[in-house]
Amino acid sequence: MKKSIRIALAGNPNCGKTTLFNNLTGMKQHVGNWPGKTVEKKEGTFSFKGEKVSVIDLPGTYSLTAYSVEEIVARDYIVKENPDLVIHIIDSCNLERNLYLTTQLIELGANLIVALNMNRYACKRGLEIDEKKVSKLLGVPVVKIEAIDETGKRELLDLAIKSAKSKRKSENRITYGKEIEEHLAQLENFVKGNLGLRTAKPKWISLKLLEKDKEVIQAVSKMKNGKIVLKKSEELQQHITEVFGDDVDASIADARYGFIAGLLKESVKKPKVDKITRSENIDKIVTNKYLGIPIFIIAMYLLFQITFTVSAPIVDWIDGSIGFLTEISMNFFESVRAPAWLTSLIGDGIFGGVGSVLVFVPIIMILFFIISLMEDSGYMARAAFIMDRVMHKIGLHGKAFIPFLLGFGCTVPSIMATRTLESRKDRIVTMLLSPMMSCGARLPVYVLFTAAFFAKNQAEIIFSLYMLGIIVAILVGFLFKKTIFKGTSSPFVMELPPYRLPTLKGSLIHMWERGKLFMIKAGTVIFGTVLIIWFLSSVPFGVEYGSEASAVGIIGKAIAPVFSPLGFGNWQAAVSLFFGFVAKEVVVGSMGTLYGVGEEGLATVLQGSFTPLSAYAFMVFVLLYVPCLTVLATIKRETNSWKWPAITAVYLTVVAWIVSFIVYQGGLLLGFT
Amino acid sequence: MMPLAMCSEGEVKEVHCVGCGEGLKKRLCDLGLYDGTKIKIVKNDISGPVIIKIKDSKLVIGRGQASKIMVKEGRQE
Numbered sequence: 001m002k003k004s005i006r007i008a009l010a011g012n013p014n015c016g017k018t019t020l021f022n023n024l025t026g027m028k029q030h031v032g033n034w035p036g037k038t039v040e041k042k043e044g045t046f047s048f049k050g051e052k053v054s055v056i057d058l059p060g061t062y063s064l065t066a067y068s069v070e071e072i073v074a075r076d077y078i079v080k081e082n083p084d085l086v087i088h089i090i091d092s093c094n095l096e097r098n099l100y101l102t103t104q105l106i107e108l109g110a111n112l113i114v115a116l117n118m119n120r121y122a123c124k125r126g127l128e129i130d131e132k133k134v135s136k137l138l139g140v141p142v143v144k145i146e147a148i149d150e151t152g153k154r155e156l157l158d159l160a161i162k163s164a165k166s167k168r169k170s171e172n173r174i175t176y177g178k179e180i181e182e183h184l185a186q187l188e189n190f191v192k193g194n195l196g197l198r199t200a201k202p203k204w205i206s207l208k209l210l211e212k213d214k215e216v217i218q219a220v221s222k223m224k225n226g227k228i229v230l231k232k233s234e235e236l237q238q239h240i241t242e243v244f245g246d247d248v249d250a251s252i253a254d255a256r257y258g259f260i261a262g263l264l265k266e267s268v269k270k271p272k273v274d275k276i277t278r279s280e281n282i283d284k285i286v287t288n289k290y291l292g293i294p295i296f297i298i299a300m301y302l303l304f305q306i307t308f309t310v311s312a313p314i315v316d317w318i319d320g321s322i323g324f325l326t327e328i329s330m331n332f333f334e335s336v337r338a339p340a341w342l343t344s345l346i347g348d349g350i351f352g353g354v355g356s357v358l359v360f361v362p363i364i365m366i367l368f369f370i371i372s373l374m375e376d377s378g379y380m381a382r383a384a385f386i387m388d389r390v391m392h393k394i395g396l397h398g399k400a401f402i403p404f405l406l407g408f409g410c411t412v413p414s415i416m417a418t419r420t421l422e423s424r425k426d427r428i429v430t431m432l433l434s435p436m437m438s439c440g441a442r443l444p445v446y447v448l449f450t451a452a453f454f455a456k457n458q459a460e461i462i463f464s465l466y467m468l469g470i471i472v473a474i475l476v477g478f479l480f481k482k483t484i485f486k487g488t489s490s491p492f493v494m495e496l497p498p499y500r501l502p503t504l505k506g507s508l509i510h511m512w513e514r515g516k517l518f519m520i521k522a523g524t525v526i527f528g529t530v531l532i533i534w535f536l537s538s539v540p541f542g543v544e545y546g547s548e549a550s551a552v553g554i555i556g557k558a559i560a561p562v563f564s565p566l567g568f569g570n571w572q573a574a575v576s577l578f579f580g581f582v583a584k585e586v587v588v589g590s591m592g593t594l595y596g597v598g599e600e601g602l603a604t605v606l607q608g609s610f611t612p613l614s615a616y617a618f619m620v621f622v623l624l625y626v627p628c629l630t631v632l633a634t635i636k637r638e639t640n641s642w643k644w645p646a647i648t649a650v651y652l653t654v655v656a657w658i659v660s661f662i663v664y665q666g667g668l669l670l671g672f673t
Numbered sequence: 674m675m676p677l678a679m680c681s682e683g684e685v686k687e688v689h690c691v692g693c694g695e696g697l698k699k700r701l702c703d704l705g706l707y708d709g710t711k712i713k714i715v716k717n718d719i720s721g722p723v724i725i726k727i728k729d730s731k732l733v734i735g736r737g738q739a740s741k742i743m744v745k746e747g748r749q750e
Contacts, residue, residue, distance in 0.1 A: 063703035094729040097705040253702045289718045389721040491697045492735030
């Protein structure tokens, strides 16, 4: 088989990198994690003119220092895996800042192509970019493309394949100033003489050593003769600082920006006056001191309102189909005189349990579709800005709000996203609080209960639960700040990307990925749990399915009294909460199984054992109690100890009990039933 | 010379020095903010973070950090 060409895509966040990746690979992509890291790794393949090409979408970074995990991942891939070609995607509207990464890719000695993206926006702003000149000055091929459509795609791919085959390495044309150049040359010789480097270039290693790059210093210190090299580099650093009175890393950065400024002067024509862009006008309203928060709340409300309106008919359709399939299969099993347990396993266990969870696939997919639209449009960054003031009250900053936002989809990625926070304290607090952001898996529970008890204002009730989660999180966070997590907040710096029209394709792919994950979960974890529940509901054999005499009934009855003060002291509720620990959506599946009815009948049965008030208290408990197993496992992995997941599980359950208690007892006092 | 946090909306200034830790200084530099860069203050309410325009992008900077970035009158080009 012919070897495929390996291409890596590099670029700043929001430069259209992922759009190009989706454009090139379509559905032929695989999303996973970088080994040992919680950074998402996207790989894909495509063919062009008979060449097989595999593409890696590197994490979006501003630089290639060792500042964040993303940067280390991107850099390590280029240095160690040595792809045939790196395509650097650049936002033409923001050439200067983007080129800073280019200079570092050139320093790395990667076989590089620059793809200038979003030229239409640049044109509108009155920028005239002469890509031939840029290419000449950088010493790297440059193409203009539009990642959202086909513009320049053919040229880019022709060039990419030609360049990949040429095995060319970009040469570094940046001059770092006489003094640094001299020291750099000295160190480079020293590195060449002492270190046996395999893939990395000695000049790059030397440059990074002078820049005091932690990762490179650590890697070198482990190598043979590494200690001598480090000593030499420290000497040289000190010498530069003594003689020229300047920080070496600052001077190197200056040199890069100087090189870029020179390049832009020759190749780009800028309009004299900055036009006020549409982005700025929108921002004036959206980030306004008084309007910001109300607009944000309306946006969140619309998000959920649209999700339910659009998904309702699809849910009904799936619901009907599952009911139909259940009937057919039950009839079939009865007609062939299959043993009663088998009929019960298929009917009660599989169709009743998994079926009732599958109903929620459209809701989760549509929710993620809209979240992805909001993210790609640039609004999410504004939300982080708006929320900074609120977050400050609990000792966090606006950026910590992004994990919280992701928490509305699923707590697992939200825990993973805490990696973008720099301080450990921030990360732990965010991990402890983010499970209170109501995740997609809790939605099925709300949908079921609101349909049964609050059919008229379903969206409002569900919205109130989401808000309650946020409010409780703020209160608990405030308590944390005053007690166990005292201290100053860590720095907050974030780019506000310009508003862009999100692409349908990108959001659809994102939606599909999330929906697939959920379905896989439904097919494995939930399926397994449903089988266990079915088994526990059927033993000792001979009892009526899921009755009080079954194993599950006995367990349920034992823990039910704990929930009596909260209004739902029935054993079915207790058991379903118990199983909900595996995954919260299982609460619905297990209720379907425990009551021995399908999705449709469940609402009626529930009306018999809950009141509207106790149903609300139950939903509050589901919102706040111990997060699912996967979340606890993720917290364990991220903090590297069992201490934090254990604390999370216990404290959240206590909080859930207290809040549900207040809701139920308070509600009774106020005269609700 | 004054801290960025004290500037009013619409002003154009030049960064004089960035008085925060190494790590953050590097990050700001990656984002295009270093000594001598011209910045425009886009948004500065009395509390909360500051939004600045730098090169061709907008940055949100927390109030704490904005107090540590010293700016001076921008040169006219």
